[in-house]
Amino acid sequence: MSERADGRRTDTRERIRATALEMFTTQGYERTTLAEVADRLAITRPAVYHHFRSKEDVLASSYGEVLPELAELAEALHPEPAPWHRRSEALDRFAALIQGEHGALLVCARINEHALAGRPAAAELLHHLDDLTRALAPATDIDGRMRARLAVSTLIMAETRGAQLGGTAEQRATAALALARELLNPK
Numbered sequence: 001m002s003e004r005a006d007g008r009r010t011d012t013r014e015r016i017r018a019t020a021l022e023m024f025t026t027q028g029y030e031r032t033t034l035a036e037v038a039d040r041l042a043i044t045r046p047a048v049y050h051h052f053r054s055k056e057d058v059l060a061s062s063y064g065e066v067l068p069e070l071a072e073l074a075e076a077l078h079p080e081p082a083p084w085h086r087r088s089e090a091l092d093r094f095a096a097l098i099q100g101e102h103g104a105l106l107v108c109a110r111i112n113e114h115a116l117a118g119r120p121a122a123a124e125l126l127h128h129l130d131d132l133t134r135a136l137a138p139a140t141d142i143d144g145r146m147r148a149r150l151a152v153s154t155l156i157m158a159e160t161r162g163a164q165l166g167g168t169a170e171q172r173a174t175a176a177l178a179l180a181r182e183l184l185n186p187k
Helices: 008-027 033-042 047-053 055-060 068-076 084-099 103-111 120-136 142-160 169-184
Strands: none
Touching: 008 033, 008 047, 008 103, 033 047, 033 142, 055 103, 055 120, 068 084, 068 120, 084 103, 084 120, 084 142, 084 169, 103 120, 103 142, 120 142, 142 169
């Protein structure tokens, strides 16, 4: 039976990827092993290694669609600093990416950026995130760059700090987007 016909291989691959990204985010990239991912999923270690040779492979397998979207968002904001309406649209789109299917990868990359900085598989993703953050800045000075960094971090925090922040995921996302807007549109 083909892999696509029975769906098992594809489902296993997606389960491994989702679990690994969640564990990288909660435990840290450096402190998580693929063996632990296998244990969490109650599958054999060879099954994990059949789908992914390394943790970097897990990350790289997730980049396909999100890299062009991040590049497009940043490009729409050039030349910098972009007017507020363009930065606002880009912020909304980035918030939607975090809430969507790419959220786990984006959150994982930002939370683990220091651990991933030297990893070839993560370099392009981190570059696109940094480019977008710079392009979101309301000004090119340190204040503007800090506001952009805090705005992006606020959106990420809403996804990762539910227990500390309280409320529902939707309430946290709404509050984070409102705060990010305030940071990026200083009066």
